[in-house]
Amino acid sequence: MSAMRFLYPIVILSLFLGGVVRGEDTVEPIAPGIALVHRVTTAPLNAFFLKVQLDQPGVRVQPALAQDYYAARETVLSFAKRYGAVAAINGDYFGSGHGPEGLNYVLGVPVYEGFGRSAVNFTSALQPTIGLDTNLYSSYQAGELELFNCLGGGPIFMTNGIVKWEYTATTINGESFSAGSAWSGLQPWTAVGISSDRKLLVLAVVDGRQTLSRGVTPWEMGALLVEMGASEAIKLDGGGSSEIVVNGAIRNSPSDGYERPVANALLVFSDAP
Numbered sequence: 001m002s003a004m005r006f007l008y009p010i011v012i013l014s015l016f017l018g019g020v021v022r023g024e025d026t027v028e029p030i031a032p033g034i035a036l037v038h039r040v041t042t043a044p045l046n047a048f049f050l051k052v053q054l055d056q057p058g059v060r061v062q063p064a065l066a067q068d069y070y071a072a073r074e075t076v077l078s079f080a081k082r083y084g085a086v087a088a089i090n091g092d093y094f095g096s097g098h099g100p101e102g103l104n105y106v107l108g109v110p111v112y113e114g115f116g117r118s119a120v121n122f123t124s125a126l127q128p129t130i131g132l133d134t135n136l137y138s139s140y141q142a143g144e145l146e147l148f149n150c151l152g153g154g155p156i157f158m159t160n161g162i163v164k165w166e167y168t169a170t171t172i173n174g175e176s177f178s179a180g181s182a183w184s185g186l187q188p189w190t191a192v193g194i195s196s197d198r199k200l201l202v203l204a205v206v207d208g209r210q211t212l213s214r215g216v217t218p219w220e221m222g223a224l225l226v227e228m229g230a231s232e233a234i235k236l237d238g239g240g241s242s243e244i245v246v247n248g249a250i251r252n253s254p255s256d257g258y259e260r261p262v263a264n265a266l267l268v269f270s271d272a273p
Contacts, residue, residue, distance in 0.1 A: 031270035046213035052201040058271035064188035073261035094263035103133035104151015116176035117154035153236040163222035186215035188242040193230025203242040205223035209255040
């Protein structure tokens with residue numbers, strides 16, 4: 001099957017999104033350098049964006065395994081409470097009988113090496129990088145990159161503010177996925193965005209498959225992330241797994257109607273008094 005190509009500069013795309021881009025925002029300070037933006041639009045859409053200043057003293061970001069075990073499951077709320085995180089989102093894809101599918105490191109310890117997908121990595125100094133697992137691992141082997149806190153996912157769907165969604169029967173943007181065309185429609189989404197100066201992290205969760213929130217396409221997700229300050233982004237597991245917890249409470253409305261236990265999560269901490 002030939003690849004379906006979709007490349008749109010967000011600056012043009014945003015002209016067509018109307019109520020999806022523009023809406024009513026509520027900004028809630030969570031901790032120094034951390035704020036939650038809740039956007040409700042007439043699309044209808046219910047969206048959450050945790051904006052994290054990575055250069056803020058006391059801020060930490062770390063993935064975690066369900067029950068600290070590779071093949072276990074745990075809800076995002078349980079992750080946040082168990083670790084004492086100020087916020088958490090669901091992480092990588094997972095299948096029956098095994099844990100996260102992508103490149104995963106926790107505090108420098110390898111969990112899984114991945115298989116042809118992308119990941120987001122944070123060094124011990126909180127420097128973020130989004131890239132293909134093979135490229136990240138090659139840079140690590142060459143001594144050019146510290147794989148410290150690494151969370152798999154994929155695909156990379158935005159670079160320099162431009163959304164790319166190119167799919168075949170077995171790939172999306174060249175990464176190993178199936179049913180790529182189905183993912184182009186309106187879906188609940190979880191994504192990680194990074195600003196061009198790599199100082200701002202944006203964790204995004206958008207509800208879908210329900211009356212109060214229809215979900216987003218990849219291009220709509222990209223436009224929203226650009227508005228929040230990101231220039232590159234990677235998709236994480238979505239659908240019924242999409243969830244965000246802040247200050248010990250579930251903030252979004254998971255599409256299953258309840259929390260889906262997941263294989264891992266991305267946690268945000270603040271050591272500020």
